Amino acid sequence: MFVFVSAIFFLMITPGPGVLSLAGVAASFGKEPALRYLIGLFFGTNLVALAVVTGVAGLALANPLIKPILLYASMAYLIFLALRVALAGTQIAFIEQQAPPGIKHGVTLQIINPKAYVVNTTLFTGLPIYPNGGLAEIILKFFIINVIWIAIHLVWMMFGITFKQMDLPAHVQRTVSVLMGASLLIVVGLAFWQIN
DSSP states (O other), X not given: OHHHHHHHHHHHXXXXXXXXXXXXXXXXXXXXXXXXXXXXXXXXXXXXXXHHHHTHHHHHHHSTTHHHHHHHHHHHHHHHHHHHHHTTTOOOTTSOOOSOOOHHHHHHHHHTOHHHHHHHHHHHHSSOSSTTOHHHHHHHHHHHHHHHHHHHHHHHXXXXXXXXXXXXXXXXXHHHHHHHHHHHHHHHHHHHHHHO
16 A cells, blocks of 8 residues: 555656646636636546546547547647746736636646546556455545545645735736746646657
8 A cells, every 4th residue: 555655646746737737827816716726627637537447548548549639639728728827917918818727627637638647547557455456446546546636736736825825026926927837838848748
C-alpha cells in the first residue's frame, strides 16, 4: 500500500494541466470560481478513472485516430485556458472576458487531458494493493486516490488564492496571471515535444 500511496503522491504533485490551471484560475479570478473549477476537475478526473477501470479508455485510445484528436484537442483547450488566465483583468480588445472558467471547463479539461489517462492507467492497472483484489481493490483505490487528489489540488488552489488575496497592485496581479498562463503554455509545449 505504501508504494501505491507514494506513486499517487508523486504522480499528482508534479505540475500538470489540472493543478496549474487551478492555481491560475484561483490567482486570476479568486476563491469561488476556483472552487467551481476544482469541482469540475474532480468530476472529470473520476470520469477518466471510470473510463480506465471499465476499459472504455483503452478501447478508445487503441483507435489510431482518437489519440491524436485527444492530444490536439487537449493542447487547444489548454491554450484557451492559458489565455483566459493570462488575460484576466486586462483590456485586450480581441478577447472579451466573460465568466471565469467553471465546472464544465474543469470536466472538459480532465476528459481531454492526456496526463489524467496516464496517471489513472498507471494507478489502476499497475501497483496492485491486494493480489487478485478485484472490486474491493478498485473501490479502495478510488478512495485513496481521491483523498490525495483533493488534498494536493486544495494546496495548489490555496497557492493561487493567496496571490489573489494579497491585494497586490494591478500590474503585479497581471504579471502573476501572465506567468500562470505561460506555465500552462509550457506544459502544452512539453507535452507536444514529448509525443512528437
